[in-house]
Amino acid sequence: MPELPEVETSRRGIKPHILKQKVSKVIIRHKSLRWPIPTSMKKQLAGQVIEKVDRRGKYILLYTSAGTVILHLGMSGSLRILKESVTPEKHDHFDIVFGNNKILRLRDPRRFGAVLWTKKDPLHHKLLINLGPEPLSDAFTAQYLYEASRNRKVAIKAFLMNSNIVVGVGNIYANESLFSAGINPKRVASKISLISYQKLVPEIKTILKKSIEQGGTTLKDFINENGKPGYFQQTLCVYGRTAEPCLKCGHPIKQITQAQRSTFYCTNCQK
DNA sequence: ACTTCGACCTGTTGGC
């Protein structure tokens, strides 16, 4: 499910319900996610107050004075806030119950997500320490991407999806931003000019921003017992549009596989 | 240091 906009929408959605709230209980129903949910956090998190609800890349961070919960939604994870003890369903693996009777519940059918606990600075955690810049930050520039791509033989699309280069660009937005910038996803990262990166970087920022804005409009639906973060209504130009006409030129959209992921592009518009 | 690839899971979809 989640690319960066959806993770950010989730963060914004849960924040007002749990910030400054005291944890009364932690429920682990199925601990085998990507990594086992540490049992130790049950005791350590209970009684703590959520001081900050942050995000780094696709990780959501719940800070307390005793430690930080690191959440990742994987491919199929979703978070919801429930007002009281609603009966959990099949894939509801993890709850944080708050003193205000609200529950933060993680659902994750494929269990590629993660719930971790760290007492140290979470940004120094093994999984976060090597992450690249946030795509919407000032640190993410064409110059940065250009320099980072020198001597990189990987295709630009895989390069963009490498979280050590830049966080938060998943399969959908890698495809979409390359289309908008007119860059063929198969091109080798090191052979792309600064000029092309100067087209690409603003496209990434614009597309992500727009998507986050649209996610914002769905926040109300997202936080309730029925709701899931719906798909944002953003028009996708290439993703999932195999053989359909390119929205710019009409040529059929081509689908290929790169790094074990589906790539969609227009052979006419993307050179 | 970089690249590739298998692995982790369940649910849905599309072709026969």
Place this chain on the structure above:
DNA sequence: TGCCAACAGGTCGAAG
């Protein structure tokens, strides 16, 4: 209609 392979918004970690 039913079955089953293929595929799905991620990314780690081992091996080359």
